[in-house]
Amino acid sequence: MTILENIRGPRDLKALTEAELDELAEDIREFLIHAVARTGGHLGPNLGVVELSIALHRVFDSPVDRILWDTGHQSYVHKLLTGRQDFSKLRGKGGLSGYPSREESEHDVIENSHASTVLGWADGLAKAHQVLGRTDHVVAVIGDGALTGGMAWEALNNIAAAKDRPLILVVNDNERSYAPTIGGLANHLATLRTTDGYERFLAWGKDVLQHTPVLGRPLYESLHGAKKGFKDAFAPQGMFEDLGLKYVGPIDGHDIAAVESALRRAKRFHGPVLVHCLTQKGRGYQPALEDEADRFHSVGVMDPLTCEPLTPAGAPSWTSVFGDEIAAIGAERPDVVAITAAMLHPVGLTKFAERFPDRVWDVGIAEQHATVSAAGLATGGLHPVVAVYATFLNRAFDQVLMDVALHRCGVTFVLDRAGVTGTDGASHNGMWDMSVLQVVPGLRIAAPRDADQLRAQLREAVDVSDAPTVLRFPKESVGDPVPALGRVGGMDVLHRSDDRNPGDTGHQGGDGLHRGDDADVLIVSVGALASVCLQTADLLEARGLRCTVVDPRWVKPVDEQLAPLAERHRLVAVVEDNSRAGGVGAAVGQSLRDADVDVPLRTFGIPEQFLAHAKRGEVLADIGLTPVEIAGRISAALARRTHTDEPKEYGP
Template sequence: MTMLENIRGPQDLKALSYPELDELSGEIRQFLVQAVARTGGHLGPNLGVVELSVALHRVFDSPVDRILWDTGHQSYVHKILTGRQDFSKLRGKGGLSGYPSREESEHDVIENSHASTVLGWADGLAKANEVLGREDHVVAVIGDGALTGGMAWEALNNIAAAKDRPLIIVVNDNERSYGPTIGGLANHLATLRTTDGYERFLAWGKTVLQQTPVIGQPLYESLHGAKKGFKDAFAPQGMFEDLGLKYLGPIDGHDIAAVESALVRARRFHGPVLVHCLTQKGRGYPAAEQDEADRFHTVGAMDPLTCEPLTPSGGPSWTSVFGEEIVRIGEERPDVVAVTAAMLHPVGLGPFAARFPDRVWDVGIAEQHAAVSAAGLATGGLHPVVAVYATFLNRAFDQLLMDVALHRCGVTFVLDRAGVTGPDGPSHNGMWDLSVLQVVPGLRIAAPRDADELRAQLREAVAVDDAPTLVRFPKESVGEPLPALGRIGGLDVLHRDEEPEVLLVAVGVMAPVCLQAAELLAGRGVRCTVVDPRWVKPVDEALAPLAEAHRLVAVVEDNSRTGGVGWAVGQALRDAGVDVRLRTFGIPEQFLAHAKRAEVLADIGLTPVEIAGRISAALAHEENDR
């Protein structure tokens, strides 16, 4: 029986010796490589926090003590140590979530997998402990990448205001989020990493100077009195201590004994403490250690020996199509620049950065700043393209509304991972943008159905310089081209029967689903028109007269039904005085469990069979009412 098989909960760690803990850490890494290679998931971040996770669970008593993980993509080891070692369906339907999950375990406190939020949670929990007289500990684990987010610093400002409220912040400093951490904070942490340390210098001074006759003691007292200046000179942790945080570190995050010692000291301190741990993303797996792009931040199912994917890619991804086209646009237009928020490569801007290194900015995990900075770039005469995941643009809504749209800035937002993303779970589905952004005056939103349309609509978007534009696409391979039969106004007609009864409005990648639904309906004697609106905001004026020529209109979108494109189409039809029956198909107003994209779409009824069936039922009901 292996050491790992004997671990059923955090208490099983307490009696192990340090050599045994080292053996256990090696077994955990082997387990992670084998398990994540089968299913895909966040490998590099978890390989880097093995010893740190072990030390946390030895020093603190979870779940009484609350251990909070920022972002949560480094929580696999935490899952293993808290009794969850069945990774056979990791991120799959019915299996473990790729992030902390309250449904899985009492050891998981928060499951929001958006970065930079953990310190706000910790501040609130520590305040609750103070009010209710509880003595349990609150421990927040945050990466150096997540510390680039403004919310983290808002929380630090509040945490430091209470000098005697216990709270432990563990900075997992691996110099990376997806890629290398950038900005002033990164430079500061780099200085701390490469400094021998003030405490060692002060200990040397005490020993040497106190042994010096006559002048030694006065010199030592002067040195000690000038402690702050020397600390800033020899180990510049003053930034944290100026805020009012006790600073411990930097500490080798792969030395369990050293991490435990620092955590024990932090636990005894009656106030906010920051424990700075240095870790290596991808540690123990040479392929990850040598990957300069992202240290295997996320991997698909692969052979753990060769790292070759186990399943074919299925063709080019939407991300790669965007990445290629934005480079072509950049060649033609020197005013086009790019901005992203700590995900240069995941959103496809790597080629643009390689070709135009002076025209791209990674602002860190700071979507709000990305939007406002883009407004400034546009006002300064450039056309910025801000590329982020759809779910992360939620954070910058106010800035898009008040800084970009109100000022009529020509900024193009490109949303990767729009719609149902699947395995990454509820927080990563890009299912809100078409609803939230409907209220932004002047904003135009494109939802391309295939690669050719993505290229064309991206160019149309960057051609607009007096208002914001947005282009969205999903996380999957691009399907076959779907050429239009013709165009009515701005609507592409993809299919049209003689004397059609049903108008299917296909939003973006739901076009193939609608075409298959139309085929099924034809088999039931129902004639259809299928159109792709291309630009879903504002609703094209040609839609109302076209809808009037049909008995029923059905809008199909991979966005929330609440306030989405279907809602906007209904409003446009009412405004035009068109009284036609309307059915909307989209994502219900709920958080979706993790599973494959196709499985999620089937569960919520976004399949050709379900859509055709419900349309047939609606027509039959209408016949019965006559």
Template sequence: MTILERIRGPRDLEALSEAQLGELAKDIREFLIRAVARTGGHLGPNLGVVELTIALHRAFDSPADRILWDTGHQSYVHKLLTGRQDFSELRGREGLSGYPSREESAHDVIENSHASTVLGWADGLAKADEVRGRGDHVVAVIGDGALTGGMAWEALNNIAAARDRPLIVVVNDNERSYARTIGGLADHLATLRTTDGYERFLAWGKEVLQQTPVIGQPLYESLHGAKKGFKDAFAPQGMFEDLGLKYVGPVDGHDIAAVESALHRAKRFHGPVLVHCITEKGRGYPPALLDEYDRFHTVGAMDPLTCAPLVPAEALSWTSVFGDEIAAIGARRPDVVALTAAMLHPVGLTKFAQAFPDRVWDVGIAEQHAAVCAAGLATGGLHPVVAVYATFLNRAFDQVLMDVALHQCGVTFVLDRAGVTGPDGPSHNGVWDMSVLQVVPGLRIAAPRDPDELRAQLREAVDVDDAPTVIRFPKASVGERIGAVGRIGGMDVLHRADDPDVLLVAVGVLAPVCLGAAGLLAGRGIRCTVVDPRWVKPVDAHLAPLAERHRLVAVVEDNSRAGGVGWAVGRALREAGVDVPLRTFGIPERFLAHGKRAEVLADIGLTPVEIAGRISAALATRGTAGRTERGTE
């Protein structure tokens, strides 16, 4: 039995010797490489926090002491040390979440798998402890990449304001989020990593000056309490201490004893403390260390020895189609520029960046800044394309509304991972964008159904210079081209029938699902028209007259039913005085559990069989299914 197999909870760590702790770290890395290679998941971040996590659980008494993980994709080691060692279905429908989960364990306090929020949580919990008279510790673990987010600094400003309120911030500094951390903060942390003169000087002072009769001790204390300018000559840590945060570090994040010692020092200080730990993403796994792009941030199922994928390579992805097309547009349009928020490669901007390095900016984990900066770029005569995950645009709603739309700026937002993403769970499903953005005046939203439409609608979007546009697509392969059999207004007709009963409005990638449902309904004698609106906001003016020629309208979307495209279609029908029954198929108003995308879609009824059955039942209930002989379930 390995040492890891004997760990059932954090208290089992207390009796381990230094040698046994080293063996445990080795066991954990071997376990992670085997387990994550089998299922896929966040490998590199977890390999980098093994010793740090062990030290945290030895220094603090979780769950009484609350250990909070920013983003949470680096919590696999935390799970292993808190009794969760069955990784056989990691991120699968019946398995462990890839992030902290309160349903799984009392040791998981928050489930914030969006970056830069943990310090706000910690500030709130520490204030609650103060009000309630609790003496437990609050520890927030945040990466250097997440410190590029403005929310982190808003929280630090508040944390530092109460200098007698104990709260420990652990900076896991591996120089990366997905890729390398960029910006002024990254430069500052790099300086701290490479400057240890101040600590060496103090160590010398303690050893030598204190042995000097009469003047030694007073001189050492004076030097130890020297002003910022003197200290910065040795270690420029003043940025944190100027805020009112005691700074401890830099500490080797792979030295358990050193990290534990630093944490115990932080515990003894009755006020906010920042412990700066230097770690290496992908530690202990040579293939990850050789990957200069993201150090195996996320991997699919693979052979752990060769790193060869265990499943066939995914067909052409939506991201790659976008990446090729935006690079082609950039070659024709020197005014087109690109921005992203710490995700240059995941959102498909690699080719654009290689071809036009002076026309692309990674602003860090700062979606709000990306939107406002884009407004400035547009006002300056350029057409910015802001590429982010759909779920992360939620953070920049105010900026989209008040900076981009109010000023009628020609900015194109490209939303990757729209709709159900699956394994990454509730926080990463991009199922709110078409609801949230419905209220933005002048904004247009496109939902392409196939790669040709993505290319065409992206070109249409960057041609709009007096209003914001949005293009959204999922985390999936693009599938086959779906040709149109006609066009009505700006809508593509994908299927038509004589004397139709049902108008199926197919939003984006759910066009194949709608065509499948139409085929099933035809077998029951129910005739359908299937249209792809292409631009789902605003609702095409030709939709209401078309709906009037049908007995039922059904809108199928991979977005929340609350306030989504179905809601907008219903409003357009009412305003046009068209009294046709409407059914909306979409995401229910709840957070969806992790699982494969197809499984999640099936669970919520977004399948041809479910849609056809519910439409058939709706028609039968209204007595409209009897013009000809029709089948029933």
């Protein structure tokens, strides 16, 4: 039995010897490599925090002491040390979350997996402890990448203002977020990394000078009085101390004894302390260390020995299609530039960056800055493409509204991982963008249904110079092409029950639809759910109901031709991979009311709730976004309507 198998909680760590702790660290790395290879997940970040996590749980008494993890994708070791060692269904339905989860353990505090928030949490908890007279410790672990976020510095400004409030900030400095950390802070931390001899030099000086007769002690006291300037010359941690934070470090984050010593010193200080730990992302796994892109930040199911993927290669991803097309556009248009927030590779900008390194900027974990900077780029005569995950654009809503839209800037936002993402859990689902952005005047939203439409609509988006545009697509692989039978207004018609081509004009009205041969159901298909809508139409037709399926392509604004088209159907159904609250269905409903069209409307989307982690298909099934469920509800609605419309007979 391994030492890890005997760990049932943090208390079991207290009695381990130094040799046993080293063995435990090896056990954990071996476990993680094989467990994550079976399920996929965040491997590199967790391999880098093994010793740091052990030290934290030996020095502090969780859950009485609150250990807070920023982002949380480095919390696998924390899970193992707090009694959660069944990783067989990691990130799967019914299994462990890939992030901290309050439902799983009392040792978990923050479930939000968005970066740069932990210092705000820590500030609030420390204030609560002070007001309530509690002496428990608050420890916040934040990566150097997350320190590039503005929220982290807003929190630091407040934390430093109260010099008598105990709070321990642990900077896990591995020089990376997804990719190498960039910016002025990264340069500052790099300088600190190169000056780890400072504390040893100061300790040596104290020992030598205090034992030097006559002049020794006065000289040491003079040097100690000039400590600030001396430290800035040899180890410029003054930035943190100028804020009012006691600085400890840099510490070798893979030396358990050294980390424990630093944490115990910080624990005794009655004010905010920053402990700077140097770690290595992917430590202990050579393939991860050799991966220069992201050190195996996140991996799929793979062979742990060869690192070869064990799932068959399928269709290209939406991300790769975007990456190829934006690089092609960049070659044609020198005014097109790109911005991302610490996600150059995950959002598909690798090829663009390789070909046009002077036209791409990674601003760190700073979506707000990315958006305002894009407004400046557009005003300067360029067309910026801001590529982020859909869930992260929520953080920059005010900047989209007031800096980009108000100034009518031609900025294109490309939202990867839109809709249900599945295994990464509640905070990673991109299920709010089409609701939040509905209120932005002048903004247009495109939801491509296949790869061809993604390419076409990306080009349409970057052609807009006087308003913001948004292109959103999901995480899954791109499916087969979904051809259009014709077009009504700006909408593609994907299906007609009578199999007539809506593009033919011989026996049809000017809008391309046969007048006098109306159908029962109009299905408005949003984005990648086109195949679901077409299967739904097939099921409805098998029940004798005639259907039209249209793809609006641009879901904001609602196409002017949708209302007259809806008027020739008994019911309209909108199917979207977005929250039902305020989404495309709500916008379609408002459009129909504005046009005085009273056709009943049913919206099928994501309920207003946080979704449990599972595979995308499982989540869609759980929330009713399947052809069988949608067809059944539409049939029931029409049956109720038919029953209501039947003439009633009254007795004499």
